[in-house]
Amino acid sequence: MKTILTTSPGEAADFIRRGGIVAFPTETVYGLGANIFDERAIRKVFTAKQRPNDNPLIAHVGNVEQIKLLVSEITPNALKFIEAFFPAPLTLILPKAEKVPSAATANLQTVGVRMPKNDLALEFLRACETPIAAPSANLSGKPSSTTWQAVFEDLNGGIDCILQGATTAIGLESTVVDCTSSVPLILRTGAITLEQLQAIEPKTQIYNHSKNEPPKSPGLRHRHYSPHAKVVLINPKSKIQNPKSEAFIGLNKPCEKFELVKICASVEEYAHAFFDFFRECDRKNIKTIYCETVEETGIGLALMDRLKRAAVD
Numbered sequence: 001m002k003t004i005l006t007t008s009p010g011e012a013a014d015f016i017r018r019g020g021i022v023a024f025p026t027e028t029v030y031g032l033g034a035n036i037f038d039e040r041a042i043r044k045v046f047t048a049k050q051r052p053n054d055n056p057l058i059a060h061v062g063n064v065e066q067i068k069l070l071v072s073e074i075t076p077n078a079l080k081f082i083e084a085f086f087p088a089p090l091t092l093i094l095p096k097a098e099k100v101p102s103a104a105t106a107n108l109q110t111v112g113v114r115m116p117k118n119d120l121a122l123e124f125l126r127a128c129e130t131p132i133a134a135p136s137a138n139l140s141g142k143p144s145s146t147t148w149q150a151v152f153e154d155l156n157g158g159i160d161c162i163l164q165g166a167t168t169a170i171g172l173e174s175t176v177v178d179c180t181s182s183v184p185l186i187l188r189t190g191a192i193t194l195e196q197l198q199a200i201e202p203k204t205q206i207y208n209h210s211k212n213e214p215p216k217s218p219g220l221r222h223r224h225y226s227p228h229a230k231v232v233l234i235n236p237k238s239k240i241q242n243p244k245s246e247a248f249i250g251l252n253k254p255c256e257k258f259e260l261v262k263i264c265a266s267v268e269e270y271a272h273a274f275f276d277f278f279r280e281c282d283r284k285n286i287k288t289i290y291c292e293t294v295e296e297t298g299i300g301l302a303l304m305d306r307l308k309r310a311a312v313d
């Protein structure tokens with residue numbers, strides 16, 4: 001398959017109308033989209049990404065009205081979050097409408113809905129005139145794509161089109177909140193923080209799944225965000241012996257000489273940079289990436305979640 005590169009949201013939307021699959025930018029990471037009501041197109045997304053089919057996709061909308069096409073109920077907490085945040089790096093899990101194909105939701109009776117805060121994404125979604133099911137546009141298990149070039153690296157030849165936008169503004173995936181019960185549960189941390197959600201609904205909690213029950217978010221079961229290189233978390237004061245073919249990313253300049261170093265001015269910049277840094281390390285055949293740990297508050301919580309999962313062997 002030839003993958004067409006375009007900067008035109010209208011041209012990209014034409015591929016969706018013809019049953020194709022299209023990578024597009026959002027404010028978090030690039031997504032790989034299909035018409036949510038087109039089961040064949042949904043299956044193409046799973047194939048192109050080599051994604052396990054028990055991992056549901058998020059439904060992206062170009063306006064709040066479209067949410068009604070996807071869900072059987074907008075719960076009171078969801079309504080509060082929509083009013084407070086949308087468009088935002090925030091995905092709300094709600095009971096699904098019957099006509100949303102179970103291929104998109106991995107047989108769950110719920111669906112995640114999100115309206116991205118990115119002009120090109122919104123233009124594309126509006127041009128599609130249908131909600132778009134989209135996981136992150138990377139091969140399953142690999143670091144998410146924050147640039148169209150990263151999408152190209154993973155998916156060229158396997159998808160119909162890449163809508164070329166800028167580097168994504170945030171760089172890690174949306175906060176996922178289960179809004180199906182009266183206590184909103186954060187299933188995946190992201191740029192919309194626990195503190196921000198609690199300011200709207202104080203009962204909001206971070207979901208800690210017990211070993212005896214299946215995780216509420218199937219994605220939590222799967223290996224994630226892994227570069228080929230080994231990822232090792234270190235605290236700001238650690239010393240590394242003899243760094244060779246090794247890289248470092250963090251906030252504080254290390255004393256050692258690494259082959260590749262990225263010093264970030266803030267936790268936000270770190271969150272924005274690390275997926276791309278992982279990919280650069282793989283291109284340079286780095287063997288080990290040392291990642292400095294940060295305080296687990298605000299977006300630091302989401303960054304540490306991704307780093308810890310990348311560090312699992």
Ligand code: TXA
Nearest residue numbers: 028030031056110111112135136173174216217218219
């Ligand atoms: O920022 C983002 O969310 C990006 C952009 C493209 O929007 N998308 C993204 O999709 O990260 P993906 O597929 O890589 O991650 C979706 C996560 C997975 O962990 C999945 O299990 C969870 O959301 N999820 C989706 N639908 C769900 C549902 N109905 N119930 C529970 N978890 C769900």
Ligand code: MG
Nearest residue numbers: 135136137144
């Ligand atoms: Mg993903």
